[in-house]
Amino acid sequence: MGYLDGFRITLKQMWGDRVTNVYPDEKRPKPDRFHGRHVLNRYEDGMEKCIGCELCAGVCPARCIYVRGADNPPDEPVSPGERFGFVYEINYLRCIHCDLCVEACPTEAITESKLFEFSFTDRQDAIYTKAELVVDDDGNPQKLPWEDWRPGDEQHTSAWVRATAPSGSAAYEGRVGWSGELGFGVRAPEKGQTAETDRAASAAPRKAKS
Amino acid sequence: MGDPLYADGINQAVILIVLGKLLVVFAFLMVSVLFMVWFERKVISDMQSRIGPDRAGPWGLLQTLADGIKLFFKEDLLPDRADRRVFHLAPYLSIVPAFAAFAVVPFGGTISIAGHRTQMQLADPPVGVLFLLAMSSIAVYGIMLAGWASGSKYPLLGSVRASAQMVSYEAAMSLAVAAAVLSAGSLSTRDIVNSQGVYRWNLWILGVVPFVVYLIAATAETNRPPFDLVEAEQELVGGFHTEYSSISFALFFLAEFMNTVTVSAVAVTLFLGGPNGPHIGFLPDLWPVVWFLGKLLCFLFVYVWFRATLPRFRYDQLMDLGWKKLIPLSLYWLLLIAALRIGRDQGWAWYYVLGGGVAVGAVAWGGLNAALRQGDAVRTAA
Numbered sequence A: 001m002g003y004l005d006g007f008r009i010t011l012k013q014m015w016g017d018r019v020t021n022v023y024p025d026e027k028r029p030k031p032d033r034f035h036g037r038h039v040l041n042r043y044e045d046g047m048e049k050c051i052g053c054e055l056c057a058g059v060c061p062a063r064c065i066y067v068r069g070a071d072n073p074p075d076e077p078v079s080p081g082e083r084f085g086f087v088y089e090i091n092y093l094r095c096i097h098c099d100l101c102v103e104a105c106p107t108e109a110i111t112e113s114k115l116f117e118f119s120f121t122d123r124q125d126a127i128y129t130k131a132e133l134v135v136d137d138d139g140n141p142q143k144l145p146w147e148d149w150r151p152g153d154e155q156h157t158s159a160w161v162r163a164t165a166p167s168g169s170a171a172y173e174g175r176v177g178w179s180g181e182l183g184f185g186v187r188a189p190e191k192g193q194t195a196e197t198d199r200a201a202s203a204a205p206r207k208a209k210s
Numbered sequence B: 001m002g003d004p005l006y007a008d009g010i011n012q013a014v015i016l017i018v019l020g021k022l023l024v025v026f027a028f029l030m031v032s033v034l035f036m037v038w039f040e041r042k043v044i045s046d047m048q049s050r051i052g053p054d055r056a057g058p059w060g061l062l063q064t065l066a067d068g069i070k071l072f073f074k075e076d077l078l079p080d081r082a083d084r085r086v087f088h089l090a091p092y093l094s095i096v097p098a099f100a101a102f103a104v105v106p107f108g109g110t111i112s113i114a115g116h117r118t119q120m121q122l123a124d125p126p127v128g129v130l131f132l133l134a135m136s137s138i139a140v141y142g143i144m145l146a147g148w149a150s151g152s153k154y155p156l157l158g159s160v161r162a163s164a165q166m167v168s169y170e171a172a173m174s175l176a177v178a179a180a181v182l183s184a185g186s187l188s189t190r191d192i193v194n195s196q197g198v199y200r201w202n203l204w205i206l207g208v209v210p211f212v213v214y215l216i217a218a219t220a221e222t223n224r225p226p227f228d229l230v231e232a233e234q235e236l237v238g239g240f241h242t243e244y245s246s247i248s249f250a251l252f253f254l255a256e257f258m259n260t261v262t263v264s265a266v267a268v269t270l271f272l273g274g275p276n277g278p279h280i281g282f283l284p285d286l287w288p289v290v291w292f293l294g295k296l297l298c299f300l301f302v303y304v305w306f307r308a309t310l311p312r313f314r315y316d317q318l319m320d321l322g323w324k325k326l327i328p329l330s331l332y333w334l335l336l337i338a339a340l341r342i343g344r345d346q347g348w349a350w351y352y353v354l355g356g357g358v359a360v361g362a363v364a365w366g367g368l369n370a371a372l373r374q375g376d377a378v379r380t381a382a
Helices: A002-013 A055-059 A100-104 A199-203 B012-047 B063-072 B084-102 B128-149 B153-184 B189-195 B209-221 B246-271 B286-309 B315-346 B350-381
Strands: A038-040 A065-071 A083-091 A110-112 B110-113 B116-119
Touching: A002 B012, A002 B286, A038 A083, A055 A065, A055 A100, A100 A110, B012 B063, B012 B084, B012 B116, B012 B246, B012 B286, B063 B246, B084 B128, B084 B246, B128 B153, B128 B189, B128 B246, B153 B189, B153 B209, B153 B246, B153 B315, B189 B246, B209 B246, B209 B286, B209 B315, B246 B286, B315 B350
Parallel strands: none
Antiparallel strands: A038 A110, A065 A083, B110 B116
């Protein structure tokens, strides 16, 4: 019944599953390493991680990051070291969310959240400054009025999602080095990895994630 | 017989009743178009594992209304090279026949309004079926003039296709309809409905063939998929209504879906017994309308099903199907039914008539095939 097979198939589809998501009401889960809007992290004692080294600005292929470092005021230091990020701006009209800034950062100061649903009515709003990027006193990203945050979105914003170790060597992937974060402390390694991953284990073929 | 409403002459009350029925039919058609657009989008998205419109109103029911309002508030554009008057006239030429054709469709039994008996049907002329065919032929003018008056090549190509297609399938459709007329012995749509029983429909009486031919021809006649070459987006942009916008476009859209509803209603009348159905004790006036709407809905579903399933025909395939298959088939079937009927009246044994009919059919089929082969050979040689 070559001609009529098609009719059977279309009829059967009527009772099948739907592939459509009712988007603004329901969202599909985002991938573990989703690249969204950035945050500037702080240490557990509240100090900023950024040291104003400008490596992120240097590596940025879209040239959307502007950083000015300055010496820490001795009586009221902003970051633990000598220098701190005095000015930090990201232009989201240019950012391509490649995550290279996160890879370049030696202190895991800049990481990316899972938030991508933000829009502006003004070009000025597209330029995020330190006032918007630095995490709040609970260590969570600030929720700005034009951003669509959902519960749980702020849970995966740390250096924990980096592809490589802070040292830059892939062999140290998954090892938790610096991440003593405000509000979260030292986070467990990424899903499917252990902190004790050695060279042999990382060289062996990875098991498919369930 | 005609409508018993006019039996005692025409007075004020009769005119009021007729105007009331007119209003009801008009409102029904408008609402049915709104519903049909929604129904089509919903069913087709079900068949494609989608959800379909669900924002406006419950289950997206008001989506068509929202689209309509949007269309009405849009700017009405007139192309530079368009023929102004014909361009504005064409949508009305398209929609009026679509409305008018529904007038002769019986959608219920006979009811009493203020002491007057009347049929639930806007008009029951003795030439009802001819009126239907005339209206569906006139609908071609709207499309042809729209394409021509646009002063643009894609609409012109679309309307040329549409005219050729509608004129071609008109023949097959008329022959299929003629079979129903033959069985009822009357051109009045009410008589055709009355000649069919509760379950003894023309669909069975005539053999399924005229019904299938009508189904295919009506799909082609309304330019619905898989015969929607008229508006083949890949080839012709929007087809004949490419240059139309705003209310004019809305009218074409309305006419298209109204035609779908109307041909479905005609099919229900001619082949599925119209409002005939089992009698149920309470509300005796309501049930015929329910049966009619139920059958209509099944038919509309079939059209949507066609659209979801079948890919579009190529133009030569369309013409082949119309001229070389449907017309000979429905012509043969009509003659066969006529022969059986005459045989019954004359008291001939039915198996002789049937045998003779099949033999003649086989010979005709062979002859047709030979002719087609010969034609192909000549064309290939040339």
